[in-house]
Amino acid sequence: MAPPARTIRTYNRRQGGISRRSLLAGVAAFGALGAAGCTRVAAEGTVEGGDLLDRLRERGEVKVGIANEPPFGYVDDDGEPTGEAPEVAKVLFGRLGVERITPVPVDFSALIPGLKAQQFDVVSAGMTINPPRCEQVLFADPDFLMLDAFIVAPGNPRNITTYDDIAEQGLTMATGQAYAQIGYAAAAGIPGSKVLILPDQVAGLDAVAQGRVDAFAGTNVTVTGVTEGSDRAEASEPFQPMVDGEPALGAGGFAFRLTERNLRDAFNEELHRIKDSGELLEIVRPFGFTEAEMTDLTAEELCR
Known part of the structure:
Protein backbone atom coordinates (compact mmCIF):
# COMPACT_ATOMS: atom_id res chain seq x y z
CA MET A 1 0.00 0.00 0.00
CA ALA A 2 1.39 3.37 -0.96
CA PRO A 3 1.99 5.90 1.84
CA PRO A 4 -0.26 8.96 2.05
CA ALA A 5 0.64 11.98 -0.05
CA ARG A 6 3.00 14.46 1.57
CA THR A 7 3.59 18.14 1.12
CA ILE A 8 7.11 18.62 -0.20
CA ARG A 9 9.01 21.90 0.10
CA THR A 10 10.28 22.60 -3.40
CA TYR A 11 13.74 23.63 -4.47
CA ASN A 12 13.78 25.55 -7.76
CA ARG A 13 16.30 25.43 -10.60
CA ARG A 14 16.47 26.49 -14.18
CA GLN A 15 14.74 24.28 -16.71
CA GLY A 16 16.75 22.17 -19.12
CA GLY A 17 17.79 18.59 -19.55
CA ILE A 18 21.18 17.03 -19.16
CA SER A 19 22.19 14.16 -21.41
CA ARG A 20 23.65 11.03 -19.82
CA ARG A 21 27.14 9.84 -20.70
CA SER A 22 29.05 6.59 -20.88
CA LEU A 23 30.42 4.78 -17.85
CA LEU A 24 33.83 5.61 -16.40
CA ALA A 25 35.81 2.42 -15.94
CA GLY A 26 37.69 2.23 -12.66
CA VAL A 27 39.30 -0.20 -10.29
CA ALA A 28 37.87 -0.79 -6.85
CA ALA A 29 37.40 -3.49 -4.25
CA PHE A 30 35.20 -3.43 -1.21
CA GLY A 31 37.24 -2.98 1.93
CA ALA A 32 37.56 -0.92 5.10
CA LEU A 33 36.38 -1.04 8.63
CA GLY A 34 32.64 -1.40 9.20
CA ALA A 35 30.53 -1.92 12.27
CA ALA A 36 28.11 -4.83 12.37
CA GLY A 37 26.16 -3.99 15.48
CA CYS A 38 26.33 -2.50 18.90
CA THR A 39 28.61 -5.10 20.43
CA ARG A 40 31.29 -5.98 17.90
CA VAL A 41 33.34 -4.69 15.01
CA ALA A 42 33.71 -6.57 11.73
CA ALA A 43 37.11 -7.65 10.47
CA GLU A 44 38.89 -5.39 8.02
CA GLY A 45 37.43 -5.74 4.52
CA THR A 46 34.43 -7.79 5.68
CA VAL A 47 31.12 -7.53 3.85
CA GLU A 48 28.34 -9.19 5.82
CA GLY A 49 24.57 -9.60 5.70
CA GLY A 50 23.65 -7.94 8.97
CA ASP A 51 20.33 -7.64 10.81
CA LEU A 52 19.95 -3.85 10.89
CA LEU A 53 16.70 -3.88 8.92
CA ASP A 54 15.05 -6.04 11.57
CA ARG A 55 16.27 -3.70 14.29
CA LEU A 56 15.05 -0.62 12.41
CA ARG A 57 11.61 -2.18 12.02
CA GLU A 58 11.53 -2.98 15.71
CA ARG A 59 12.31 0.57 16.78
CA GLY A 60 10.28 2.13 13.93
CA GLU A 61 13.00 4.64 13.10
CA VAL A 62 15.99 5.02 10.81
CA LYS A 63 18.64 7.67 11.39
CA VAL A 64 19.87 9.24 8.16
CA GLY A 65 23.07 11.21 7.77
CA ILE A 66 22.63 14.39 5.75
CA ALA A 67 24.97 17.25 4.92
CA ASN A 68 22.42 20.12 4.89
CA GLU A 69 23.07 20.63 1.19
CA PRO A 70 20.04 21.64 -0.89
CA PRO A 71 18.65 20.09 -2.96
CA PHE A 72 20.12 16.70 -1.97
CA GLY A 73 19.37 16.60 1.76
CA TYR A 74 18.70 19.23 4.40
CA VAL A 75 16.54 20.11 7.40
CA ASP A 76 13.61 22.43 6.67
CA ASP A 77 12.26 25.28 8.81
CA ASP A 78 10.15 22.81 10.80
CA GLY A 79 13.15 20.64 11.66
CA GLU A 80 12.12 17.90 9.24
CA PRO A 81 14.50 16.16 6.82
CA THR A 82 13.76 16.93 3.18
CA GLY A 83 15.48 17.19 -0.17
CA GLU A 84 15.96 14.63 -2.92
CA ALA A 85 17.50 11.85 -0.82
CA PRO A 86 15.41 12.16 2.40
CA GLU A 87 12.16 12.20 0.39
CA VAL A 88 13.22 9.03 -1.41
CA ALA A 89 14.21 7.54 1.96
CA LYS A 90 10.79 8.29 3.44
CA VAL A 91 9.07 6.33 0.69
CA LEU A 92 11.46 3.39 0.56
CA PHE A 93 11.92 2.88 4.28
CA GLY A 94 8.15 3.24 4.74
CA ARG A 95 7.67 0.33 2.38
CA LEU A 96 10.32 -1.62 4.27
CA GLY A 97 8.31 -1.19 7.47
CA VAL A 98 10.27 1.68 9.04
CA GLU A 99 7.95 4.61 9.68
CA ARG A 100 10.14 7.41 11.01
CA ILE A 101 13.12 9.18 9.41
CA THR A 102 15.37 11.07 11.84
CA PRO A 103 18.01 13.40 10.35
CA VAL A 104 21.55 13.59 11.70
CA PRO A 105 23.20 16.63 10.07
CA VAL A 106 27.00 16.52 9.71
CA ASP A 107 29.60 18.02 7.41
CA PHE A 108 29.77 16.22 4.07
CA SER A 109 33.29 15.06 4.88
CA ALA A 110 31.97 13.39 8.07
CA LEU A 111 29.25 11.32 6.37
CA ILE A 112 31.26 8.14 5.78
CA PRO A 113 33.16 8.34 9.11
CA GLY A 114 29.86 8.98 10.91
CA LEU A 115 28.21 6.02 9.19
CA LYS A 116 31.07 3.70 10.11
CA ALA A 117 30.99 4.99 13.71
CA GLN A 118 27.23 4.19 13.87
CA GLN A 119 26.16 7.80 14.42
CA PHE A 120 23.41 7.05 11.90
CA ASP A 121 22.18 4.08 9.87
CA VAL A 122 22.45 5.26 6.28
CA VAL A 123 23.92 8.16 4.31
CA SER A 124 21.03 10.03 2.65
CA ALA A 125 22.84 12.90 0.96
CA GLY A 126 23.07 12.27 -2.79
CA MET A 127 26.65 11.03 -2.39
CA THR A 128 28.54 10.46 -5.66
CA ILE A 129 29.44 6.79 -6.09
CA ASN A 130 33.10 6.26 -6.96
CA PRO A 131 35.74 3.55 -6.39
CA PRO A 132 37.47 5.15 -3.36
CA ARG A 133 34.16 5.48 -1.52
CA CYS A 134 33.14 1.97 -2.56
CA GLU A 135 36.11 0.67 -0.60
CA GLN A 136 34.53 2.01 2.59
CA VAL A 137 30.74 1.60 2.23
CA LEU A 138 28.08 -0.36 0.37
CA PHE A 139 26.13 1.77 -2.10
CA ALA A 140 22.62 1.21 -3.32
CA ASP A 141 22.23 1.69 -7.06
CA PRO A 142 22.26 5.39 -7.99
CA ASP A 143 19.01 7.33 -7.96
CA PHE A 144 20.33 10.12 -10.20
CA LEU A 145 23.07 10.98 -12.68
CA MET A 146 24.09 14.52 -13.51
CA LEU A 147 26.75 16.76 -14.99
CA ASP A 148 28.89 19.40 -13.27
CA ALA A 149 28.64 23.19 -13.52
CA PHE A 150 30.40 26.25 -12.12
CA ILE A 151 29.23 29.27 -10.20
CA VAL A 152 30.90 32.14 -12.09
CA ALA A 153 30.79 35.93 -12.17
CA PRO A 154 27.93 37.48 -14.17
CA GLY A 155 28.60 37.08 -17.88
CA ASN A 156 31.29 34.45 -17.18
CA PRO A 157 34.12 36.89 -18.06
CA ARG A 158 36.80 34.17 -17.85
CA ASN A 159 34.80 31.89 -20.16
CA ILE A 160 35.08 28.99 -17.71
CA THR A 161 33.40 25.92 -19.16
CA THR A 162 35.54 22.99 -17.91
CA TYR A 163 38.22 22.25 -15.32
CA ASP A 164 40.79 22.49 -18.12
CA ASP A 165 39.89 26.16 -18.60
CA ILE A 166 40.76 26.84 -14.96
CA ALA A 167 44.04 24.92 -15.21
CA THR A 175 34.32 23.50 -4.07
CA GLY A 176 32.82 21.78 -1.04
CA GLN A 177 34.33 19.59 1.66
CA ALA A 178 35.03 16.05 0.37
CA TYR A 179 33.24 16.80 -2.93
CA ALA A 180 34.10 14.60 -5.90
CA GLN A 181 34.97 17.85 -7.70
CA ILE A 182 38.22 18.04 -5.72
CA GLY A 183 39.43 14.95 -7.58
CA TYR A 184 38.20 16.27 -10.92
CA ALA A 185 40.19 19.47 -10.39
CA ALA A 186 43.34 17.52 -9.51
CA ALA A 187 42.91 15.31 -12.59
CA ALA A 188 42.76 18.44 -14.75
CA GLY A 189 46.08 19.65 -13.33
CA ILE A 190 44.74 22.38 -11.05
CA PRO A 191 47.20 22.63 -8.13
CA GLY A 192 45.85 22.26 -4.62
CA SER A 193 47.01 25.78 -3.82
CA LYS A 194 44.46 27.05 -6.37
CA VAL A 195 41.52 25.14 -4.83
CA LEU A 196 39.65 26.62 -1.87
CA ILE A 197 37.52 24.21 0.18
CA LEU A 198 34.31 25.77 1.49
CA PRO A 199 31.40 24.49 3.61
CA ASP A 200 28.75 24.64 0.87
CA GLN A 201 27.50 26.23 -2.36
CA VAL A 202 26.17 29.33 -0.59
CA ALA A 203 29.68 30.09 0.66
CA GLY A 204 30.83 29.34 -2.90
CA LEU A 205 28.52 31.94 -4.39
CA ASP A 206 29.78 34.50 -1.87
CA ALA A 207 33.42 33.67 -2.69
CA VAL A 208 32.80 34.15 -6.42
CA ALA A 209 30.79 37.33 -5.92
CA GLN A 210 33.52 38.79 -3.70
CA GLY A 211 36.23 37.92 -6.23
CA ARG A 212 38.06 35.54 -3.88
CA VAL A 213 37.84 32.74 -6.46
CA ASP A 214 37.02 32.60 -10.15
CA ALA A 215 34.57 29.71 -9.91
CA PHE A 216 32.87 27.27 -7.56
CA ALA A 217 32.46 23.69 -8.82
CA GLY A 218 29.51 21.47 -7.98
CA THR A 219 26.80 19.39 -9.56
CA ASN A 220 24.61 21.15 -12.08
CA VAL A 221 21.48 20.97 -9.94
CA THR A 222 23.35 22.39 -6.93
CA VAL A 223 24.87 25.26 -8.89
CA ALA A 233 26.78 35.28 -9.91
CA GLU A 234 25.46 32.82 -12.47
CA ALA A 235 25.72 29.17 -13.45
CA SER A 236 27.89 27.99 -16.30
CA GLU A 237 26.55 25.55 -18.86
CA PRO A 238 26.55 21.97 -17.54
CA PHE A 239 29.46 19.82 -18.69
CA GLN A 240 30.87 16.33 -18.36
CA PRO A 241 34.00 16.20 -16.16
CA MET A 242 36.77 13.96 -17.47
CA VAL A 243 39.43 11.97 -15.64
CA ASP A 244 42.28 10.39 -17.63
CA GLY A 245 40.33 10.89 -20.84
CA GLU A 246 37.22 9.12 -19.55
CA PRO A 247 33.92 10.60 -18.31
CA ALA A 248 33.66 10.77 -14.51
CA LEU A 249 30.01 10.12 -13.84
CA GLY A 250 28.20 12.10 -11.16
CA ALA A 251 25.84 9.30 -10.15
CA GLY A 252 24.71 9.50 -6.53
CA GLY A 253 23.00 7.16 -4.12
CA PHE A 254 22.52 5.93 -0.55
CA ALA A 255 25.41 4.44 1.42
CA PHE A 256 25.29 1.64 4.02
CA ARG A 257 27.85 0.04 6.30
CA LEU A 258 29.78 -2.87 4.80
CA THR A 259 28.19 -5.12 7.40
CA GLU A 260 24.62 -4.37 6.30
CA ARG A 261 24.28 -5.98 2.87
CA ASN A 262 20.80 -7.32 3.68
CA LEU A 263 19.50 -3.81 4.32
CA ARG A 264 21.19 -2.48 1.19
CA ASP A 265 19.72 -5.27 -0.94
CA ALA A 266 16.19 -4.79 0.43
CA PHE A 267 16.50 -1.04 -0.15
CA ASN A 268 17.67 -1.67 -3.71
CA GLU A 269 14.65 -3.85 -4.47
CA GLU A 270 12.26 -1.07 -3.46
CA LEU A 271 14.35 1.52 -5.30
CA HIS A 272 14.07 -0.42 -8.55
CA ARG A 273 10.31 -0.68 -8.13
CA ILE A 274 9.88 3.10 -7.97
CA LYS A 275 12.36 3.56 -10.82
CA ASP A 276 10.43 1.17 -13.05
CA SER A 277 7.06 2.75 -12.19
CA GLY A 278 8.26 6.33 -12.73
CA GLU A 279 7.49 7.22 -9.12
CA LEU A 280 11.13 8.11 -8.40
CA LEU A 281 11.03 11.01 -10.84
CA GLU A 282 7.81 12.32 -9.31
CA ILE A 283 9.39 12.24 -5.84
CA VAL A 284 12.52 14.16 -6.86
CA ARG A 285 11.03 16.50 -9.47
CA PRO A 286 10.16 19.22 -6.89
CA PHE A 287 13.89 19.53 -6.14
CA GLY A 288 14.91 20.33 -9.73
CA PHE A 289 15.47 16.82 -11.08
CA THR A 290 14.24 15.87 -14.54
CA GLU A 291 14.02 12.81 -16.76
CA ALA A 292 17.58 13.61 -17.89
CA GLU A 293 18.88 12.86 -14.38
CA MET A 294 17.30 9.40 -14.21
CA THR A 295 19.70 6.49 -14.72
CA ASP A 296 19.82 2.71 -14.99
CA LEU A 297 23.47 2.50 -13.98
CA THR A 298 24.30 0.20 -11.07
CA ALA A 299 26.58 0.65 -8.08
CA GLU A 300 28.53 -2.38 -9.24
CA GLU A 301 29.35 -0.65 -12.53
CA LEU A 302 30.36 2.56 -10.81
CA CYS A 303 32.50 0.81 -8.21
CA ARG A 304 34.24 -1.55 -10.63
Whole structure:
Protein backbone atom coordinates (compact mmCIF):
# COMPACT_ATOMS: atom_id res chain seq x y z
CA MET A 1 0.00 0.00 0.00
CA ALA A 2 1.39 3.37 -0.96
CA PRO A 3 1.99 5.90 1.84
CA PRO A 4 -0.26 8.96 2.05
CA ALA A 5 0.64 11.98 -0.05
CA ARG A 6 3.00 14.46 1.57
CA THR A 7 3.59 18.14 1.12
CA ILE A 8 7.11 18.62 -0.20
CA ARG A 9 9.01 21.90 0.10
CA THR A 10 10.28 22.60 -3.40
CA TYR A 11 13.74 23.63 -4.47
CA ASN A 12 13.78 25.55 -7.76
CA ARG A 13 16.30 25.43 -10.60
CA ARG A 14 16.47 26.49 -14.18
CA GLN A 15 14.74 24.28 -16.71
CA GLY A 16 16.75 22.17 -19.12
CA GLY A 17 17.79 18.59 -19.55
CA ILE A 18 21.18 17.03 -19.16
CA SER A 19 22.19 14.16 -21.41
CA ARG A 20 23.65 11.03 -19.82
CA ARG A 21 27.14 9.84 -20.70
CA SER A 22 29.05 6.59 -20.88
CA LEU A 23 30.42 4.78 -17.85
CA LEU A 24 33.83 5.61 -16.40
CA ALA A 25 35.81 2.42 -15.94
CA GLY A 26 37.69 2.23 -12.66
CA VAL A 27 39.30 -0.20 -10.29
CA ALA A 28 37.87 -0.79 -6.85
CA ALA A 29 37.40 -3.49 -4.25
CA PHE A 30 35.20 -3.43 -1.21
CA GLY A 31 37.24 -2.98 1.93
CA ALA A 32 37.56 -0.92 5.10
CA LEU A 33 36.38 -1.04 8.63
CA GLY A 34 32.64 -1.40 9.20
CA ALA A 35 30.53 -1.92 12.27
CA ALA A 36 28.11 -4.83 12.37
CA GLY A 37 26.16 -3.99 15.48
CA CYS A 38 26.33 -2.50 18.90
CA THR A 39 28.61 -5.10 20.43
CA ARG A 40 31.29 -5.98 17.90
CA VAL A 41 33.34 -4.69 15.01
CA ALA A 42 33.71 -6.57 11.73
CA ALA A 43 37.11 -7.65 10.47
CA GLU A 44 38.89 -5.39 8.02
CA GLY A 45 37.43 -5.74 4.52
CA THR A 46 34.43 -7.79 5.68
CA VAL A 47 31.12 -7.53 3.85
CA GLU A 48 28.34 -9.19 5.82
CA GLY A 49 24.57 -9.60 5.70
CA GLY A 50 23.65 -7.94 8.97
CA ASP A 51 20.33 -7.64 10.81
CA LEU A 52 19.95 -3.85 10.89
CA LEU A 53 16.70 -3.88 8.92
CA ASP A 54 15.05 -6.04 11.57
CA ARG A 55 16.27 -3.70 14.29
CA LEU A 56 15.05 -0.62 12.41
CA ARG A 57 11.61 -2.18 12.02
CA GLU A 58 11.53 -2.98 15.71
CA ARG A 59 12.31 0.57 16.78
CA GLY A 60 10.28 2.13 13.93
CA GLU A 61 13.00 4.64 13.10
CA VAL A 62 15.99 5.02 10.81
CA LYS A 63 18.64 7.67 11.39
CA VAL A 64 19.87 9.24 8.16
CA GLY A 65 23.07 11.21 7.77
CA ILE A 66 22.63 14.39 5.75
CA ALA A 67 24.97 17.25 4.92
CA ASN A 68 22.42 20.12 4.89
CA GLU A 69 23.07 20.63 1.19
CA PRO A 70 20.04 21.64 -0.89
CA PRO A 71 18.65 20.09 -2.96
CA PHE A 72 20.12 16.70 -1.97
CA GLY A 73 19.37 16.60 1.76
CA TYR A 74 18.70 19.23 4.40
CA VAL A 75 16.54 20.11 7.40
CA ASP A 76 13.61 22.43 6.67
CA ASP A 77 12.26 25.28 8.81
CA ASP A 78 10.15 22.81 10.80
CA GLY A 79 13.15 20.64 11.66
CA GLU A 80 12.12 17.90 9.24
CA PRO A 81 14.50 16.16 6.82
CA THR A 82 13.76 16.93 3.18
CA GLY A 83 15.48 17.19 -0.17
CA GLU A 84 15.96 14.63 -2.92
CA ALA A 85 17.50 11.85 -0.82
CA PRO A 86 15.41 12.16 2.40
CA GLU A 87 12.16 12.20 0.39
CA VAL A 88 13.22 9.03 -1.41
CA ALA A 89 14.21 7.54 1.96
CA LYS A 90 10.79 8.29 3.44
CA VAL A 91 9.07 6.33 0.69
CA LEU A 92 11.46 3.39 0.56
CA PHE A 93 11.92 2.88 4.28
CA GLY A 94 8.15 3.24 4.74
CA ARG A 95 7.67 0.33 2.38
CA LEU A 96 10.32 -1.62 4.27
CA GLY A 97 8.31 -1.19 7.47
CA VAL A 98 10.27 1.68 9.04
CA GLU A 99 7.95 4.61 9.68
CA ARG A 100 10.14 7.41 11.01
CA ILE A 101 13.12 9.18 9.41
CA THR A 102 15.37 11.07 11.84
CA PRO A 103 18.01 13.40 10.35
CA VAL A 104 21.55 13.59 11.70
CA PRO A 105 23.20 16.63 10.07
CA VAL A 106 27.00 16.52 9.71
CA ASP A 107 29.60 18.02 7.41
CA PHE A 108 29.77 16.22 4.07
CA SER A 109 33.29 15.06 4.88
CA ALA A 110 31.97 13.39 8.07
CA LEU A 111 29.25 11.32 6.37
CA ILE A 112 31.26 8.14 5.78
CA PRO A 113 33.16 8.34 9.11
CA GLY A 114 29.86 8.98 10.91
CA LEU A 115 28.21 6.02 9.19
CA LYS A 116 31.07 3.70 10.11
CA ALA A 117 30.99 4.99 13.71
CA GLN A 118 27.23 4.19 13.87
CA GLN A 119 26.16 7.80 14.42
CA PHE A 120 23.41 7.05 11.90
CA ASP A 121 22.18 4.08 9.87
CA VAL A 122 22.45 5.26 6.28
CA VAL A 123 23.92 8.16 4.31
CA SER A 124 21.03 10.03 2.65
CA ALA A 125 22.84 12.90 0.96
CA GLY A 126 23.07 12.27 -2.79
CA MET A 127 26.65 11.03 -2.39
CA THR A 128 28.54 10.46 -5.66
CA ILE A 129 29.44 6.79 -6.09
CA ASN A 130 33.10 6.26 -6.96
CA PRO A 131 35.74 3.55 -6.39
CA PRO A 132 37.47 5.15 -3.36
CA ARG A 133 34.16 5.48 -1.52
CA CYS A 134 33.14 1.97 -2.56
CA GLU A 135 36.11 0.67 -0.60
CA GLN A 136 34.53 2.01 2.59
CA VAL A 137 30.74 1.60 2.23
CA LEU A 138 28.08 -0.36 0.37
CA PHE A 139 26.13 1.77 -2.10
CA ALA A 140 22.62 1.21 -3.32
CA ASP A 141 22.23 1.69 -7.06
CA PRO A 142 22.26 5.39 -7.99
CA ASP A 143 19.01 7.33 -7.96
CA PHE A 144 20.33 10.12 -10.20
CA LEU A 145 23.07 10.98 -12.68
CA MET A 146 24.09 14.52 -13.51
CA LEU A 147 26.75 16.76 -14.99
CA ASP A 148 28.89 19.40 -13.27
CA ALA A 149 28.64 23.19 -13.52
CA PHE A 150 30.40 26.25 -12.12
CA ILE A 151 29.23 29.27 -10.20
CA VAL A 152 30.90 32.14 -12.09
CA ALA A 153 30.79 35.93 -12.17
CA PRO A 154 27.93 37.48 -14.17
CA GLY A 155 28.60 37.08 -17.88
CA ASN A 156 31.29 34.45 -17.18
CA PRO A 157 34.12 36.89 -18.06
CA ARG A 158 36.80 34.17 -17.85
CA ASN A 159 34.80 31.89 -20.16
CA ILE A 160 35.08 28.99 -17.71
CA THR A 161 33.40 25.92 -19.16
CA THR A 162 35.54 22.99 -17.91
CA TYR A 163 38.22 22.25 -15.32
CA ASP A 164 40.79 22.49 -18.12
CA ASP A 165 39.89 26.16 -18.60
CA ILE A 166 40.76 26.84 -14.96
CA ALA A 167 44.04 24.92 -15.21
CA GLU A 168 45.13 26.52 -18.48
CA GLN A 169 44.42 30.08 -17.31
CA GLY A 170 45.93 29.55 -13.86
CA LEU A 171 42.67 30.55 -12.20
CA THR A 172 41.43 29.78 -8.70
CA MET A 173 38.35 27.74 -7.85
CA ALA A 174 36.43 26.54 -4.83
CA THR A 175 34.32 23.50 -4.07
CA GLY A 176 32.82 21.78 -1.04
CA GLN A 177 34.33 19.59 1.66
CA ALA A 178 35.03 16.05 0.37
CA TYR A 179 33.24 16.80 -2.93
CA ALA A 180 34.10 14.60 -5.90
CA GLN A 181 34.97 17.85 -7.70
CA ILE A 182 38.22 18.04 -5.72
CA GLY A 183 39.43 14.95 -7.58
CA TYR A 184 38.20 16.27 -10.92
CA ALA A 185 40.19 19.47 -10.39
CA ALA A 186 43.34 17.52 -9.51
CA ALA A 187 42.91 15.31 -12.59
CA ALA A 188 42.76 18.44 -14.75
CA GLY A 189 46.08 19.65 -13.33
CA ILE A 190 44.74 22.38 -11.05
CA PRO A 191 47.20 22.63 -8.13
CA GLY A 192 45.85 22.26 -4.62
CA SER A 193 47.01 25.78 -3.82
CA LYS A 194 44.46 27.05 -6.37
CA VAL A 195 41.52 25.14 -4.83
CA LEU A 196 39.65 26.62 -1.87
CA ILE A 197 37.52 24.21 0.18
CA LEU A 198 34.31 25.77 1.49
CA PRO A 199 31.40 24.49 3.61
CA ASP A 200 28.75 24.64 0.87
CA GLN A 201 27.50 26.23 -2.36
CA VAL A 202 26.17 29.33 -0.59
CA ALA A 203 29.68 30.09 0.66
CA GLY A 204 30.83 29.34 -2.90
CA LEU A 205 28.52 31.94 -4.39
CA ASP A 206 29.78 34.50 -1.87
CA ALA A 207 33.42 33.67 -2.69
CA VAL A 208 32.80 34.15 -6.42
CA ALA A 209 30.79 37.33 -5.92
CA GLN A 210 33.52 38.79 -3.70
CA GLY A 211 36.23 37.92 -6.23
CA ARG A 212 38.06 35.54 -3.88
CA VAL A 213 37.84 32.74 -6.46
CA ASP A 214 37.02 32.60 -10.15
CA ALA A 215 34.57 29.71 -9.91
CA PHE A 216 32.87 27.27 -7.56
CA ALA A 217 32.46 23.69 -8.82
CA GLY A 218 29.51 21.47 -7.98
CA THR A 219 26.80 19.39 -9.56
CA ASN A 220 24.61 21.15 -12.08
CA VAL A 221 21.48 20.97 -9.94
CA THR A 222 23.35 22.39 -6.93
CA VAL A 223 24.87 25.26 -8.89
CA THR A 224 21.74 26.23 -10.81
CA GLY A 225 19.65 26.08 -7.64
CA VAL A 226 21.84 28.43 -5.61
CA THR A 227 22.31 30.95 -8.45
CA GLU A 228 18.62 31.09 -9.43
CA GLY A 229 17.50 34.73 -9.24
CA SER A 230 20.91 36.02 -8.14
CA ASP A 231 22.48 39.08 -9.75
CA ARG A 232 25.80 38.42 -8.00
CA ALA A 233 26.78 35.28 -9.91
CA GLU A 234 25.46 32.82 -12.47
CA ALA A 235 25.72 29.17 -13.45
CA SER A 236 27.89 27.99 -16.30
CA GLU A 237 26.55 25.55 -18.86
CA PRO A 238 26.55 21.97 -17.54
CA PHE A 239 29.46 19.82 -18.69
CA GLN A 240 30.87 16.33 -18.36
CA PRO A 241 34.00 16.20 -16.16
CA MET A 242 36.77 13.96 -17.47
CA VAL A 243 39.43 11.97 -15.64
CA ASP A 244 42.28 10.39 -17.63
CA GLY A 245 40.33 10.89 -20.84
CA GLU A 246 37.22 9.12 -19.55
CA PRO A 247 33.92 10.60 -18.31
CA ALA A 248 33.66 10.77 -14.51
CA LEU A 249 30.01 10.12 -13.84
CA GLY A 250 28.20 12.10 -11.16
CA ALA A 251 25.84 9.30 -10.15
CA GLY A 252 24.71 9.50 -6.53
CA GLY A 253 23.00 7.16 -4.12
CA PHE A 254 22.52 5.93 -0.55
CA ALA A 255 25.41 4.44 1.42
CA PHE A 256 25.29 1.64 4.02
CA ARG A 257 27.85 0.04 6.30
CA LEU A 258 29.78 -2.87 4.80
CA THR A 259 28.19 -5.12 7.40
CA GLU A 260 24.62 -4.37 6.30
CA ARG A 261 24.28 -5.98 2.87
CA ASN A 262 20.80 -7.32 3.68
CA LEU A 263 19.50 -3.81 4.32
CA ARG A 264 21.19 -2.48 1.19
CA ASP A 265 19.72 -5.27 -0.94
CA ALA A 266 16.19 -4.79 0.43
CA PHE A 267 16.50 -1.04 -0.15
CA ASN A 268 17.67 -1.67 -3.71
CA GLU A 269 14.65 -3.85 -4.47
CA GLU A 270 12.26 -1.07 -3.46
CA LEU A 271 14.35 1.52 -5.30
CA HIS A 272 14.07 -0.42 -8.55
CA ARG A 273 10.31 -0.68 -8.13
CA ILE A 274 9.88 3.10 -7.97
CA LYS A 275 12.36 3.56 -10.82
CA ASP A 276 10.43 1.17 -13.05
CA SER A 277 7.06 2.75 -12.19
CA GLY A 278 8.26 6.33 -12.73
CA GLU A 279 7.49 7.22 -9.12
CA LEU A 280 11.13 8.11 -8.40
CA LEU A 281 11.03 11.01 -10.84
CA GLU A 282 7.81 12.32 -9.31
CA ILE A 283 9.39 12.24 -5.84
CA VAL A 284 12.52 14.16 -6.86
CA ARG A 285 11.03 16.50 -9.47
CA PRO A 286 10.16 19.22 -6.89
CA PHE A 287 13.89 19.53 -6.14
CA GLY A 288 14.91 20.33 -9.73
CA PHE A 289 15.47 16.82 -11.08
CA THR A 290 14.24 15.87 -14.54
CA GLU A 291 14.02 12.81 -16.76
CA ALA A 292 17.58 13.61 -17.89
CA GLU A 293 18.88 12.86 -14.38
CA MET A 294 17.30 9.40 -14.21
CA THR A 295 19.70 6.49 -14.72
CA ASP A 296 19.82 2.71 -14.99
CA LEU A 297 23.47 2.50 -13.98
CA THR A 298 24.30 0.20 -11.07
CA ALA A 299 26.58 0.65 -8.08
CA GLU A 300 28.53 -2.38 -9.24
CA GLU A 301 29.35 -0.65 -12.53
CA LEU A 302 30.36 2.56 -10.81
CA CYS A 303 32.50 0.81 -8.21
CA ARG A 304 34.24 -1.55 -10.63
